[in-house]
Amino acid sequence: MISNAEFTAAAEELGFGRVYFLPVDDIPTPYVKLVSSPKALLPGAKTLILLIMPYELTDDEGCREGVISPYYKASQKAYKGVKFLEKKLIDSGAQAVCNANIPLKAAIVKYDIGVQRLNSLTYINGIGSAFHIQNIITDIAFEYSRIDRSFSITDCSKCLHCLRACPSGAISTTGFVDPNRCLRFVSELKQIPAEFENNLGNKLLGCDECQKACPHNMVAKTNAQFAYPLEKLLKGDLGELPELIGTNLARKTRMICKACVLAANNNRTDLLPLIRELEKSSDTYISAAARRAMERLEVIT
Ligand code: SF4
Ligand code: SF4
Numbered sequence: 001m002i003s004n005a006e007f008t009a010a011a012e013e014l015g016f017g018r019v020y021f022l023p024v025d026d027i028p029t030p031y032v033k034l035v036s037s038p039k040a041l042l043p044g045a046k047t048l049i050l051l052i053m054p055y056e057l058t059d060d061e062g063c064r065e066g067v068i069s070p071y072y073k074a075s076q077k078a079y080k081g082v083k084f085l086e087k088k089l090i091d092s093g094a095q096a097v098c099n100a101n102i103p104l105k106a107a108i109v110k111y112d113i114g115v116q117r118l119n120s121l122t123y124i125n126g127i128g129s130a131f132h133i134q135n136i137i138t139d140i141a142f143e144y145s146r147i148d149r150s151f152s153i154t155d156c157s158k159c160l161h162c163l164r165a166c167p168s169g170a171i172s173t174t175g176f177v178d179p180n181r182c183l184r185f186v187s188e189l190k191q192i193p194a195e196f197e198n199n200l201g202n203k204l205l206g207c208d209e210c211q212k213a214c215p216h217n218m219v220a221k222t223n224a225q226f227a228y229p230l231e232k233l234l235k236g237d238l239g240e241l242p243e244l245i246g247t248n249l250a251r252k253t254r255m256i257c258k259a260c261v262l263a264a265n266n267n268r269t270d271l272l273p274l275i276r277e278l279e280k281s282s283d284t285y286i287s288a289a290a291r292r293a294m295e296r297l298e299v300i301t
Helices: 004-013 070-091 104-110 161-165 194-200 209-213 230-234 241-245 252-265 269-278 284-300
Strands: 018-022 047-054 066-068 114-116 122-124 131-138 203-205 226-228
Touching (some): 004 070, 047 104, 066 070, 070 131, 104 122, 194 252
Antiparallel strands (some): 018 047
């Protein structure tokens, strides 16, 4: 049977930064859609494996193209990686299940791997909050990880930098993040509600502002974020996007509509000829988004 060291080496090769082997306990969660009892998914499970895929927060200020949070690339990579590892365990004769409905943030806190802060995100010592997490439940009795509980990170200092940095006012002083206002979720909608158009700025997908403002995170000063050219999007050219962020989020209509919003946000009057063409589209979502962008941009010209 595969050992801890062999599994960890395989996970690290796939880009995972940390691997934790944990007992399979119940994980209390207030969310009814999540599975608080992992053993219900795999009776006889002996180990819950948490796999952490870190990513780098980068500075995208001043960028006038469609910025995609590095979170999405990391989550795609982690998803493919965990499916590979799940198969590897099954091929070795074990039972193994990777399930998206395990309350993973709650698991991080429960097992003392990290803490939750005011922006509702969990922070792991030495990594911060910029990571994607995956899991595997298996009947292999791995040796459980020894968790370093001597956190060098302190609890949230309540400095409120995250709250002030949030473009849409989604964070409350009690630490509740309103998913209906959070741009990470708003940016994934098929249609962007008018009240959030300006808040999005140059964000094509995702938002990292509360993470970047937090003193417990590091932000790379390089402009290494992934920004997709708005001109290409308006032409319906999605390039490598489906591969990078997944086919569900990289739907052509959705991307063209969002490119219209971002073009107006960033005063991209150079894109008006393309937007005027899109206004004639038979797709009602696209024609409405183009008309709205024209109204906003033509005020500027
Ligand atoms: S991800 Fe963005 S919109 Fe959501 S709470 Fe953080 S700063 Fe606000
Ligand atoms: S920015 Fe300040 S208040 Fe917000 S999570 Fe970080 S330490 Fe806590």
